[in-house]
Amino acid sequence: MCLLKVTGLTKTYKNKKDIVYALKGIDFTIDQGQCLGLVGESGCGKSTTAEIIARLTKEDSGTIEFNGKVITGQKRLKCIGKDLQMVFQNPKDSFDPKYSLLDSVMMGADSYNLYSKTELRQRAQELIKYVGLKESYMNKGIDSLSGGECQKASIARAVICSPKLIIFDEATSALDVSVQAQIIGLMIKLKEEKGVSFLFITHDLALTSSVCDNIAVMYSGRIIEYGPCRKVLKNPVHPYTKQLISSVLPMKGKGEIPEFNALRKDQSTNCDYYAFCPKADKKCIEGPLQMVQIKERQVLCCHAND
Amino acid sequence: MLDINNLSVYYGKTRVVRNLSLKVNDGEIVCIVGESGCGKSTALKSVLMLDKNASVKSGSIIFNGKDITKLNSAQVRQIRGLEIAMIFQNAFLSMDPTKTIGHLFYETVKAHNKKAKKEECLKKAEDIMKKLRLWETERIFTSYPFELSGGMCQRTAIAAAMMNTPQLILADEPTSALDVTAQAQVIRLLKQVKENYNTSMLIVTHNMGVVANLADKAAVMYGGSIMEFGSTDDIINNPAHPYTKALIKAVPEMNGKIPEAIEGLPPEFNDDISGCPFAPRCSMAKDICYKKFPEKIVLSENHTVYCNCCSL
Numbered sequence: 001m002c003l004l005k006v007t008g009l010t011k012t013y014k015n016k017k018d019i020v021y022a023l024k025g026i027d028f029t030i031d032q033g034q035c036l037g038l039v040g041e042s043g044c045g046k047s048t049t050a051e052i053i054a055r056l057t058k059e060d061s062g063t064i065e066f067n068g069k070v071i072t073g074q075k076r077l078k079c080i081g082k083d084l085q086m087v088f089q090n091p092k093d094s095f096d097p098k099y100s101l102l103d104s105v106m107m108g109a110d111s112y113n114l115y116s117k118t119e120l121r122q123r124a125q126e127l128i129k130y131v132g133l134k135e136s137y138m139n140k141g142i143d144s145l146s147g148g149e150c151q152k153a154s155i156a157r158a159v160i161c162s163p164k165l166i167i168f169d170e171a172t173s174a175l176d177v178s179v180q181a182q183i184i185g186l187m188i189k190l191k192e193e194k195g196v197s198f199l200f201i202t203h204d205l206a207l208t209s210s211v212c213d214n215i216a217v218m219y220s221g222r223i224i225e226y227g228p229c230r231k232v233l234k235n236p237v238h239p240y241t242k243q244l245i246s247s248v249l250p251m252k253g254k255g256e257i258p259e260f261n262a263l264r265k266d267q268s269t270n271c272d273y274y275a276f277c278p279k280a281d282k283k284c285i286e287g288p289l290q291m292v293q294i295k296e297r298q299v300l301c302c303h304a305n306d
Numbered sequence: 307m308l309d310i311n312n313l314s315v316y317y318g319k320t321r322v323v324r325n326l327s328l329k330v331n332d333g334e335i336v337c338i339v340g341e342s343g344c345g346k347s348t349a350l351k352s353v354l355m356l357d358k359n360a361s362v363k364s365g366s367i368i369f370n371g372k373d374i375t376k377l378n379s380a381q382v383r384q385i386r387g388l389e390i391a392m393i394f395q396n397a398f399l400s401m402d403p404t405k406t407i408g409h410l411f412y413e414t415v416k417a418h419n420k421k422a423k424k425e426e427c428l429k430k431a432e433d434i435m436k437k438l439r440l441w442e443t444e445r446i447f448t449s450y451p452f453e454l455s456g457g458m459c460q461r462t463a464i465a466a467a468m469m470n471t472p473q474l475i476l477a478d479e480p481t482s483a484l485d486v487t488a489q490a491q492v493i494r495l496l497k498q499v500k501e502n503y504n505t506s507m508l509i510v511t512h513n514m515g516v517v518a519n520l521a522d523k524a525a526v527m528y529g530g531s532i533m534e535f536g537s538t539d540d541i542i543n544n545p546a547h548p549y550t551k552a553l554i555k556a557v558p559e560m561n562g563k564i565p566e567a568i569e570g571l572p573p574e575f576n577d578d579i580s581g582c583p584f585a586p587r588c589s590m591a592k593d594i595c596y597k598k599f600p601e602k603i604v605l606s607e608n609h610t611v612y613c614n615c616c617s618l
């Protein structure tokens with residue numbers, strides 16, 4: 001069953017002088033119990049996509065269907081309520097520093113009247129331990145937690161009210177690898193036991209391979225490749241996906257790190273990757289941009305694969 | 307260059323950094339890895355006395371022959387940003403939200419050089435930013451921090467730290483918000499800076515790929531103490547401490563396997579606990595591990611470990 005359907009999402013931001021085309025038409029779906037990995041160049045619009053889905057930013061155009069209802073153009077609480085929770089890229093920013101860890105996590109479910117006070121407290125305590133925070137920290141002020149501890153707290157807060165979809169925006173980036181593994185374990189458990197879906201925004205391609213069913217690779221406001229996660233990682237089609245995967249720093253065997261520079265002058269083409277693409281040619285200058293189906297995956301029309 | 311000796315740092319009555327000793331030589335890059343919440347940021351910030359809530363109760367931090375713990379705040383401010391630059395874990399929160407990025411670069415330089423010209427500062431910043439794959443420098447200069455993405459903020463902070471060509475760079479997870487291509491470029495630039503200016507660096511990271519490709523030496527921290535220290539090769543390919551081994555085993559790979567977490571919770575910061583902080587989660591722990599903090603064992607010239615279960 002399709003839980004989230006995003007169609008034709010666009011967004012521009014206006015700075016003093018410039019217009020930033022943050023999203024240029026994003027389409028994807030997430031089924032119930034599935035995890036979609038969203039990866040791509042820093043600044044390509046991942047957080048913007050997440051914020052629009054969570055109704056924290058307004059889109060320019062496009063529609064979002066969540067749980068069978070169109071939620072674009074609606075008030076946040078009314079349309080999504082407890083069913084959609086988000087872990088933010090800057091977790092410290094998303095908490096009120098006045099409160100303790102336990103209270104902050106409990107507040108994740110406060111307005112929904114799901115549990116009795118004692119039940120809620122107990123659930124919060126269990127979750128706090130589950131994400132690997134110490135017992136003695138229950139009453140510690142949120143403000144005095146370390147970067148990773150705050151991220152753990154924010155995960156506990158997102159999970160507490162049993163949502164249907166959880167958006168993780170770089171939710172594991174400040175965690176040590178052992179805690180990362182624990183969170184991956186939690187995600188798999190929620191997926192399998194409760195049918196929770198995830199939009200997993202991350203820079204860690206290895207982590208996507210362990211939890212994501214599908215992966216969407218973004219570049220400059222567009223999805224340029226979309227398909228089954230492990231297949232895409234193993235056999236990338238789009239030149240940008242290839243470049244991304246080849247940049248992963250290996251843990252064994254260091255080599256020279258190549259410099260990534262523009263290969264040619266940026267011309268006005270439809271393809272944003274033109275200047276960097278090792279395979280670009282004349283066809284790319286005039287060619288139209290459209291998603292093409294290659295086996296079980298979709299790739300933004302790229303002549304390099306003809 | 308930097309010699310931290312027996313450092314203990316407290317938040318109120320809680321001792322978070324315990325008897326930490328660490329040396330960074332001229333032109334050397336040392337990475338610190340370790341459990342989330344084990345005191346890495348606290349240790350790093352204490353080098354510049356940056357956290358008002360944290361108090362250094364014992365130990366010394368010798369930088370260029372001066373003990374920083376004995377300097378007054380004006381003297382520390384002189385060093386900060388000029389001789390030692392810091393890149394914070396949360397780049398976004400460390401920036402002044404009311405000032406544009408262009409202004410931030412200008413102020414970073416002007417704080418130590420009254421005669422600096424804005425155009426020259428921005429030109430220099432632009433060169434560094436291009437190396438970090440930030441192409442739209444014009445737009446970034448006129449933007450406020452909240453108008454940038456997480457990774458753009460982080461790279462801006464890295465560029466700002468390099469403006470005054472410091473002798474020592476302290477960086478707290480400088481690549482955590484970056485895509486892997488940008489990560490690789492940051493590593494490349496940091497190595498270039500080290501080669502060209504003999505800059506030393508002390509870098510906290512959770513990314514073992516960063517350690518492997520950047521660091522000369524690595525320190526593994528757990529529960530406020532350094533448990534193992536050695537060359538990058540020693541730590542990654544020949545780890546001795548059970549915690550280091552477990553940590554390396556938990557590194558995810560791109561093959562779809564689910565990485566293995568370490569069972570149990572991190573230790574309480576409790577001065578009554580005198581044994582090895584990792585003992586309760588260690589499969590090799592013996593009685594003595596709960597009673598006595600392990601002795602230092604020297605495995606080779608540069609490789610030391612604190613563990614009762616490791617021997618030569």
Ligand SMILES: Nc1ncnc2c1ncn2[C@@H]1O[C@H](COP(=O)(O)OP(=O)(O)OP(=O)(O)O)[C@@H](O)[C@H]1O
Pocket residue numbers: 013014015020022041042043044045046047048049089452453454455456457458483485
């Ligand atoms: N409030 C804003 N005002 C102006 N521009 C913005 C604003 N928020 C984001 N942008 C711009 O929109 C683009 C996309 O930003 P976004 O935060 O979605 O990127 P991202 O993919 O999440 O990147 P990262 O991986 O670095 O977090 C960036 O160029 C950014 O500068």
Ligand SMILES: Nc1ncnc2c1ncn2[C@@H]1O[C@H](COP(=O)(O)OP(=O)(O)OP(=O)(O)O)[C@@H](O)[C@H]1O
Pocket residue numbers: 143144145146147148149174176317322341342343344345346347348349359395
């Ligand atoms: N202002 C504060 N007051 C009280 N305790 C604090 C304060 N700041 C940090 N702590 C505690 O000190 C410990 C060490 O924090 P620190 O930020 O140094 O951890 P870290 O190793 O950098 O972790 P991470 O990898 O999660 O960033 C943590 O348990 C944290 O809760």
Ligand SMILES: [Mg+2]
Pocket residue numbers: 046047048089169455456457
């Ligand atoms: Mg983002």
Ligand SMILES: [Mg+2]
Pocket residue numbers: 146147148346347348395478
């Ligand atoms: Mg930290």
